[in-house]
Amino acid sequence: MRKVITSYINPDMDGIALMYSYCEYLRKNGEDAYYYFEGTYKKEVGIILDKFNITLNPTDKILADDEIILVDTNYLEEIPKSIIKDNIVEVIDHHNREKWIDECGVKAQIDPIGAASTIVAERFKKNNFDISRESAILLYYGVISNTMNLKIKLTNQRDIDMANWLKDLVPEITDEITTEIFVKKSEIGDNLREEMEVEFKDQFMSISWSMGQLEVANVEEFLNKYECDIRNILDTVSKEKNVEYMSVNCMDIINGYSSIVALNDKTAELISKSIGIEFTDLKAKTNELVSRKEIVKIIRNLYPL
Numbered sequence: 001m002r003k004v005i006t007s008y009i010n011p012d013m014d015g016i017a018l019m020y021s022y023c024e025y026l027r028k029n030g031e032d033a034y035y036y037f038e039g040t041y042k043k044e045v046g047i048i049l050d051k052f053n054i055t056l057n058p059t060d061k062i063l064a065d066d067e068i069i070l071v072d073t074n075y076l077e078e079i080p081k082s083i084i085k086d087n088i089v090e091v092i093d094h095h096n097r098e099k100w101i102d103e104c105g106v107k108a109q110i111d112p113i114g115a116a117s118t119i120v121a122e123r124f125k126k127n128n129f130d131i132s133r134e135s136a137i138l139l140y141y142g143v144i145s146n147t148m149n150l151k152i153k154l155t156n157q158r159d160i161d162m163a164n165w166l167k168d169l170v171p172e173i174t175d176e177i178t179t180e181i182f183v184k185k186s187e188i189g190d191n192l193r194e195e196m197e198v199e200f201k202d203q204f205m206s207i208s209w210s211m212g213q214l215e216v217a218n219v220e221e222f223l224n225k226y227e228c229d230i231r232n233i234l235d236t237v238s239k240e241k242n243v244e245y246m247s248v249n250c251m252d253i254i255n256g257y258s259s260i261v262a263l264n265d266k267t268a269e270l271i272s273k274s275i276g277i278e279f280t281d282l283k284a285k286t287n288e289l290v291s292r293k294e295i296v297k298i299i300r301n302l303y304p305l
C-alpha cells in the first residue's frame with residue numbers, strides 16, 4: 001500500500017520540509033512512500049529551494065486506497081478534498097489537537113513546540129538514519145521559519161537542539177544565508193493581500209475574528225511604505241468576508257518586535273486588553289517578537305466556541 005504524506009493546501013516551509021523529509025525517512029524504513037501537496041507553496045519555500053538548488057518531486061494525485069499521513073496540520077477543513085478521512089493513518093503536528101484524532105484512534109504525535117519539523121528531525125537523529133543534504137536543509141528552515149529564527153516565545157528547547165544539529169550537518173547553512181532569505185522573503189510584491197493572510201475567520205472562537213501576519217525585515221520602513229495599502233485591504237476583506245475584528249501582525253524578523261495594525265477601535269481595544277499593549281492610531285508596537293499563534297491562543301481562551 002502506498003503511503004502519501006501531505007499537509008494543508010498552500011503549505012509553508014514547515015509543511016514542505018516535513019513532506020519531503022518524512023517521505024525519505026519512511027523510504028529508508030522500507031516503505032512505499034510519496035508526498036503530495038495542493039495549491040501553491042508559500043513564497044519562502046521557493047526562495048529556499050532556489051537558494052540551495054533543491055527540486056521537489058511530489059506525486060500528482062492521491063489515490064482512493066492511499067494511506068495518508070498528515071503533517072503540520074490536523075485540521076480536516078484545511079486539507080485536500082480528495083483525502084478520505086478513514087485513510088488517514090498518522091499525524092505529525094504542533095497545532096491544537098482536534099477531537100477526531102482520539103475518536104478515530106489515529107497514531108499521532110502532536111507536540112506544542114515551535115515547528116513540526118523538529119519532530120521528524122528528532123526521529124532521524126534518534127534512529128541514527130542518514131539524512132540527505134536536502135532533508136536537513138528543508139527541516140532546518142522549517143524550524144527557523146516557524147520560530148522566526150528561534151526568536152518567538154513558542155520556541156522550545158527541542159527546536160533549538162534540532163536546529164543546531166541540522167546546521168552542523170550542512171556547512172552550506174550560514175547565518176548570512178539565513179538573513180538573506182529573511183530579507184528576500186520580506187520583499188512584498190503586488191500580492192500584499194495574499195501575503196497578509198487575513199482571508200479566513202478563526203473557526204475556534206465565538207467572535208468574528210481574523211488576524212493576518214506579515215514577516216518583514218524592517219517593519220518601520222515597511223509600514224511607512226505600505227500602511228495605507230494594508231488598511232485598504234483590511235477594510236475590503238472585512239466587508240467581503242463579514243469579519244468584525246481584523247488585524248495584521250507585522251513581525252520584524254531582524255530587529256525582533258511586532259507592530260500590530262488594527263482595522264477598527266474594537267479590534268484595537270480587544271488586543272490591547274488581551275496582551276497589554278497600547279494602540280495609537282490603531283497601531284501598536286510590542287517590545288519583543290510576538291507571533292500570531294501566541295495572540296490567537298489568548299483570544300481563543302477568552303472567546304471559546
Ligand SMILES: [Mn+2]
Nearest residue numbers: 014072116146
Ligand atoms: Mn508549522
